[in-house]
Amino acid sequence: MPELPKAYTPRDVEGAIYERWLAADVFAPDGAGSTADPTLEPFTIIQPPPNITGSLHLGHAQRTAVEDLMIRHARMRGHRALFLPGLDHASIAAQFVLDGILAKEGESRQSLGRERYLERMHEFVARTREVMLAQQRRVGASADWGRLRYTMDEGSANAVRVAFTRLYEKDLAYRTEALVNWCPGCQTSVSDLEVVATPETGTLWTIRYHLIDPATRAPEPEATISIATTRPETILGDTAVAVHPDDPRYAAFVGRLVRIPFVERDVPIIADEVVDRAFGSGAVKITPGHDHDDHATGLRHGLPAPTILADDGTIAGTGTRFDGLDRFAARAAIVAALEASGDLVKAEPHEMVVGRCQRSNDIIEPRLKTQWFIRTRPLAARALEATRSGATRILPERFEKTWEHWLTDIRDWNVSRQLWWGHRIPAWYCPDGHVTVSSEIDGPVACATCGRPATELQQDPDIFDTWFSSGLWPFSTLGWPDPTPDYATYYPTSVMETGYDIIFFWVARMMMLGIELTGTEPFHTVYLSGLIRDPLGQKMSKTKGNVVDPLGAIDASGADALRFAVIHGATPGNDQRFGPAKPEQARNFANKLWNATRYVVGARPTSIPAGAERRLPDERHLGPAERWLLSRATATTAAVDTAVAGYAFGELTRVLYRAIWSEYCDWGLELAKVRLSDQDLPVEVREATWWALVEVLDTYLRLLHPVMPFITEVLWATLPHRASDPDLLIVARWPGVGERDPEVERAVGTLIDLVTEIRNARASARLPAADWLETLVFVPPSLGPTFEALRPAIERLARARPLRRELTPEALTAATTPGDLAIIVGGGEIEVAVRVGRPDTTSVELDRDRLEHELAEAEGYLVVVRERLANDAFVSRAPAPVVEGARAREAELDDQVAKLRDRLGL
RNA sequence: GGGCGAUUGGCUCAGUCGGUUAGAGCGCACGGUUCACAUCCGUGAGGUCACUGGUUCGAAUCCAGUAUCGCCCACCA
Numbered sequence: 002m003p004e005l006p007k008a009y010t011p012r013d014v015e016g017a018i019y020e021r022w023l024a025a026d027v028f029a030p031d032g033a034g035s036t037a038d039p040t041l042e043p044f045t046i047i048q049p050p051p052n053i054t055g056s057l058h059l060g061h062a063q064r065t066a067v068e069d070l071m072i073r074h075a076r077m078r079g080h081r082a083l084f085l086p087g088l089d090h091a092s093i094a095a096q097f098v099l100d101g102i103l104a105k106e107g108e109s110r111q112s113l114g115r116e117r118y119l120e121r122m123h124e125f126v127a128r129t130r131e132v133m134l135a136q137q138r139r140v141g142a143s144a145d146w147g148r149l150r151y152t153m154d155e156g157s158a159n160a161v162r163v164a165f166t167r168l169y170e171k172d173l174a175y176r177t178e179a180l181v182n183w184c185p186g187c188q189t190s191v192s193d194l195e196v197v198a199t200p201e202t203g204t205l206w207t208i209r210y211h212l213i214d215p216a217t218r219a220p221e222p223e224a225t226i227s228i229a230t231t232r233p234e235t236i237l238g239d240t241a242v243a244v245h246p247d248d249p250r251y252a253a254f255v256g257r258l259v260r261i262p263f264v265e266r267d268v269p270i271i272a273d274e275v276v277d278r279a280f281g282s283g284a285v286k287i288t289p290g291h292d293h294d295d296h297a298t299g300l301r302h303g304l305p306a307p308t309i310l311a312d313d314g315t316i317a318g319t320g321t322r323f324d325g326l327d328r329f330a331a332r333a334a335i336v337a338a339l340e341a342s343g344d345l346v347k348a349e350p351h352e353m354v355v356g357r358c359q360r361s362n363d364i365i366e367p368r369l370k371t372q373w374f375i376r377t378r379p380l381a382a383r384a385l386e387a388t389r390s391g392a393t394r395i396l397p398e399r400f401e402k403t404w405e406h407w408l409t410d411i412r413d414w415n416v417s418r419q420l421w422w423g424h425r426i427p428a429w430y431c432p433d434g435h436v437t438v439s440s441e442i443d444g445p446v447a448c449a450t451c452g453r454p455a456t457e458l459q460q461d462p463d464i465f466d467t468w469f470s471s472g473l474w475p476f477s478t479l480g481w482p483d484p485t486p487d488y489a490t491y492y493p494t495s496v497m498e499t500g501y502d503i504i505f506f507w508v509a510r511m512m513m514l515g516i517e518l519t520g521t522e523p524f525h526t527v528y529l530s531g532l533i534r535d536p537l538g539q540k541m542s543k544t545k546g547n548v549v550d551p552l553g554a555i556d557a558s559g560a561d562a563l564r565f566a567v568i569h570g571a572t573p574g575n576d577q578r579f580g581p582a583k584p585e586q587a588r589n590f591a592n593k594l595w596n597a598t599r600y601v602v603g604a605r606p607t608s609i610p611a612g613a614e615r616r617l618p619d620e621r622h623l624g625p626a627e628r629w630l631l632s633r634a635t636a637t638t639a640a641v642d643t644a645v646a647g648y649a650f651g652e653l654t655r656v657l658y659r660a661i662w663s664e665y666c667d668w669g670l671e672l673a674k675v676r677l678s679d680q681d682l683p684v685e686v687r688e689a690t691w692w693a694l695v696e697v698l699d700t701y702l703r704l705l706h707p708v709m710p711f712i713t714e715v716l717w718a719t720l721p722h723r724a725s726d727p728d729l730l731i732v733a734r735w736p737g738v739g740e741r742d743p744e745v746e747r748a749v750g751t752l753i754d755l756v757t758e759i760r761n762a763r764a765s766a767r768l769p770a771a772d773w774l775e776t777l778v779f780v781p782p783s784l785g786p787t788f789e790a791l792r793p794a795i796e797r798l799a800r801a802r803p804l805r806r807e808l809t810p811e812a813l814t815a816a817t818t819p820g821d822l823a824i825i826v827g828g829g830e831i832e833v834a835v836r837v838g839r840p841d842t843t844s845v846e847l848d849r850d851r852l853e854h855e856l857a858e859a860e861g862y863l864v865v866v867r868e869r870l871a872n873d874a875f876v877s878r879a880p881a882p883v884v885e886g887a888r889a890r891e892a893e894l895d896d897q898v899a900k901l902r903d904r905l906g907l
Numbered sequence: 908g909g910g911c912g913a914u915u916g917g918c919u920c921a922g923u924c925g926g927u928u929a930g931a932g933c934g935c936a937c938g939g940u941u942c943a944c945a946u947c948c949g950u951g952a953g954g955u956c957a958c959u960g961g962u963u964c965g966a967a968u969c970c971a972g973u974a975u976c977g978c979c980c981a982c983c984a
Contacts, residue, residue: 009946198981205984229984243984277983285984293982354981367982399911403979406910410980501979536919538977558946569932570920575912576977578919585946586932592946600943647923655921655931663931670943678942757950763938764950770939797941862928874964883926883965890927 011559030081044075050087062551086144092423160477185314186363205351229281246272372417380513423464472510536580561709622689626672823904828893
């Protein structure tokens with residue numbers, strides 16, 4: 002058995018332990034070191050593959066901790082537990098980062114060209130990849146590195162091609178010209194989800210358009226119609242003016258033409274119910290090429306939809322002097338020109354919502370493009386069915402409402418991106434405009450429609466939205482579309498864990514694509530974590546500079562502490578604030594556990610050889626303290642099981658923290674010390690005590706292992722093991738729940754109170770901490786044997802010796818002398834008189850204060866419980882056990898009050 | 908405009924099915940070098956559970972409403 006260093010230094014243990022796990026090949030469910038039971042169902046966890054763009058942040062560390070907790074628990078339960086690690090190529094995010102790097106070098110995407118740009122990208126991700134994998138290991142992820150996957154590897158690429166082809170064949174993917182969200186900064190379209198609605202104060206300009214005189218076909222100087230707009234530059238794309246059909250103000254205008262300035266185009270005034278009569282002037286300009294509403298209106302009325310913007314956001318193709326100007330410069334120039342011509346009626350501040358690019362923060366421009374879309378409605382319907390039927394459960398449940406809402410109103414998903422880094426869309430176009438979609442790695446041999454050879458076909462230059470490949474993750478990583486053994490064994494998966502912020506981006510897409518392509522829900526449970534915020538509750542972001550580096554926290558307090566801290570603070574779906582105090586608390590806990598183990602290992606009776614095989618404590622030699630410890634361990638195991646079953650991982654840490662620190666260390670070890678150090682006791686008794694300590698500590702190390710894997714592994718190695726135990730805790734078996742002993746728990750619990758009360762009296766009376774107190778005590782016969790068995794321990798812990806036991810309350814009263822401190826424990830069950838050597842007035846007064854305080858408290862509670870019992874409705878309608886409980890409580894308080902009053906001479 | 912969440916000691920948070928005296932950590936006060944641990948030990952103080960009303964024998968917990976903060980969704984120019 003390895004020696005334990007005196008001081009706990011996380012850094013020294015963690016790296017070495019990880020290497021041991023790797024060497025033992027225990028992470029893979031089918032690894033050489035696995036102890037999984039193949040007859041049990043496999044357990045697979047789906048982790049969001051982190052973006053390969055830089056380094057892990059604290060949120061990743063938290064995710065990893067929770068995922069690893071689940072996988073380690075399942076592994077110890079004997080399931081084939083698969084934690085498949087991965088990385089996401091993060092197409093647009095990666096390009097954004099790389100473009101930033103290139104900009105500093107004076108280069109750009111355009112200056113390099115597609116090929117060289119992609120080379121740079123491969124170099125970049127090769128570096129970040131290693132950093133990120135190392136970080137995951139540092140956190141302790143027991144992932145199966147042999148199955149590591151990447152969304153840009155050949156398996157993913159194949160899955161993407163096959164998935165898209167199948168969707169296309171079922172008409173679930175289609176190509177069409179539509180208004181897409183165009184980001185002039187990123188020079189690509191983005192999906193609706195990537196447009197962030199930002200409230201801003203803009204300007205609402207009111208502008209006069211001149212009506213056309215039907216006779217002269219020239220604009221009339223005086224007859225005008227006023228329209229309101231927040232984007233005057235779109236005037237250049239106007240093809241109509243609309244009014245409400247029932248608006249009497251404009252009834253006479255409908256059907257007439259107006260002249261659009263600058264482009265000098267005459268367009269009709271149309272009637273359409275889309276117009277809000279109350280807004281602005283009640284007349285609205287229609288720009289079908291650059292506005293979603295207007296586009297729909299344009300379709301209803303057969304209006305042309307000219308595009309007036311180039312990809313870079315400059316005005317183009319209008320034939321006006323504004324061509325070539327940036328959209329915002331053009332806006333200013335147009336406003337100035339209108340003002341000069343007298344057609345600008347007014348300009349007023351206006352609260353509005355602007356769509357900005359999630360990535361670059363540029364203002365998104367709707368514009369027409371021919372692109373690929375996924376028909377989401379039928380897919381969404383099946384995803385909804387899965388959650389409604391319970392086939393897939395979302396935790397916490399309240400997110401099902403959000404889920405329902407989004408999937409019910411879902412719009413088709415634009416998957417084309419005009420970027421370079423990503424999976425190329427496997428669609429080829431022939432000169433005649435035929436479309437051929439192929440899942441073949443080398444593309445089609447010929448046009449599917451007219452048979453033109455591949456050499457005459459052009460592949461779509463676009464790539465897929467990065468979430469398209471992520472959406473295939475649960476099955477593409479297991480070999481799909483091939484019927485591999487992994488796919489057969491581990492799919493559908495068990496739990497998918499992620500932050501609630503990507504429920505639509507990712508979870509919904511996996512569900513939709515998974516059900517469609519594999520015919521089954523990709524996982525049975527969606528566990529949504531909250532986000533980590535800084536101590537002030539702000540979202541962590543690089544620009545704010547409040548990002549906590551998980552490695553910094555690990556360096557300071559250890560990976561175990563970081564894991565404990567983030568799991569401790571986590572309630573599913575709720576955000577948590579994170580400051581340095583949390584890992585410190587967890588580190589202290591680890592330190593406590595370390596020292597407790599050191600004590601236990603060092604307290605081994607010499608009659609037990611160092612390498613002894615593990616034995617259960619001999620029942621016949623167990624004292625109440627040992628029975629209490631064993632019973633509490635069973636209670637703790639049950640509580641931990643309940644917490645795990647309910648995904649209440651924060652609760653799990655609290656249960657263990659309390660069990661280990663407040664019970665095992667504070668009382669269990671302290672009670673045991675007395676027996677272990679008493680050389681007069683038979684050796685069998687001391688051995689039984691020690692084996693009980695070992696048994697319970699072993700249980701707690703197992704229970705804590707999924708949360709704090711490193712330290713538990715190290716400590717466990719120093720304990721004697723059973724022949725059936727594996728070498729490593731990581732593959733050891735999860736503890737079973739045994740029988741509790743309520744009698745012992747109650748009795749020992751009361752005696753613990755006794756010790757606490759004596760300490761309290763000592764502190765209140767300001768008696769020196771080091772003094773031994775001479776004490777008389779009455780304990781009822783029911784507690785007698787337990788008391789006698791624990792008397793030496795109680796004496797030592799209360800520092801009260803001799804602790805003279807009186808056999809009746811009367812005897813105690815008779816033996817009490819004036820000046821003794823009085824203590825009433827457990828509702829009057831136990832009474833104590835503490836003899837103060839030289840009763841000085843101060844201590845007597847202080848003690849009186851304490852008793853009066855206790856009396857007031859007890860009387861307060863007594864009033865409450867009596868009122869309740871005086872209520873006939875309560876007595877007759879509350880369940881019997883509750884009423885009985887109240888009665889017992891009343892009797893107890895009554896007794897306590899009487900005794901306290903007696904002691905106070907009242 | 909819809910929807911969701913939060914509001915519990917000074918701070919950060921738990922609190923399952925409504926049921927004895929609402930818990931923890933940090934902080935605070937007082938006291939401690941007893942051979943596992945000062946990253947510690949002991950004792951204690953501190954809460955009308957945001958507010959209003961309701962349901963109930965009984966509400967931090969369920970219902971309705973209000974307030975404050977936060978988030979998500981949403982094509983009013």
